[in-house]
Amino acid sequence: MKDSLLSLIVLAATLHLAAIMQKVSKISSGEEHYLRAKHLIENNCIDCMGSTRAGMEQGIQEVQAALAAGFADQKAAYKLLADAYNAMITFSGNDVRERESFMKKERAAVSQVYRLDPGDSEFAVRYADTLKDKQEKLTILRSVAERDPSQADAAFGAGLLLIDNGKLREGLQFISKAITNQKDSEGVANYANTILEVLQNRNCPFSDAEAWRQKFIQASDKAIQGDGDPTEMLEVKKQFLARLEKHACQTNA
Secondary structure, eight states, rough: OHHHHHHHHHHHHHHHHHHHHHHOOOOOOOHHHHHHHHHHHHOOOOTTTOOOOHHHHHHHHHHHHHHHHHSSSSHHHHHHHHHHHHHHHHEEEEHHHHHHHHHHHHHHHHHHHHOOOTTTTTHHHHHHOOOHHHHHHHHHHHHOOOOOOOOOOHHHHHHHHHHTTTTTHHHHHHHHHHHOOOOOHHHHHHHHHHHHHHHTTTOOOOOTTTHHHHHHHHHHHHHHHHHHHOOHHHHHHHHHHHHHOOOOSSSOO
16 A cells, blocks of 8 residues: 555656656747857857858857747847857958948847847947947946946946046046956056057147056066966056046146
8 A cells, every 4th residue: 555655656756757857848949049049159159169150150040040939038149149240240351341241230239139138238338339429328338337347348438438528537537447447468458558549649648658558568468478477467557547546637638
């Protein structure tokens, strides 16, 4: 009696588990297309070993098929599309017309991601980069920089736009935030070189700008060569931020 009851319990549990597994394993057509697209696009990136243009194109077709089949997570699908079209720009090589076509498609996909989720910091920055309206662009970049310190490019872009609007002090505050939060040594060096050039063009230069450029080049080289030693970059960065905080000039013209 006990054995029969135990057998019934085991059978019921087995059937219940089987039903759950069947439900889990049963995915929609849209999900199947999306998963194939994700595999193809991620494995055919520009820097991926063995990647091909044909593989990336197939990935794009699978994303489009997923959307056509009603795949629920549209944001994820359009993010994949944006990355795929960005890769296709490089795959296009020197074909200007083709590059422009893929750039347009990338912008459209990025715009869809932003429409679906304006709070996605990475894609908000990418969307802002597509805008011609500088005020709208500034609004987005400032918002991203204030809520997400990891998006150093947003802070830097906002700083440049503020300086362009004649708001030097506020712009330099965003530039400083960008330099502070940028972890990549080459990125820091690029920020420094750019702001030194911008200040020069606005008649508000560092008197020793060339010396600073050399410091950043040397520090960046040490940070990326061999095992990499970021010590010098951290010190140069600290000194530059202190100098930037005190920087002033007679005109913003």
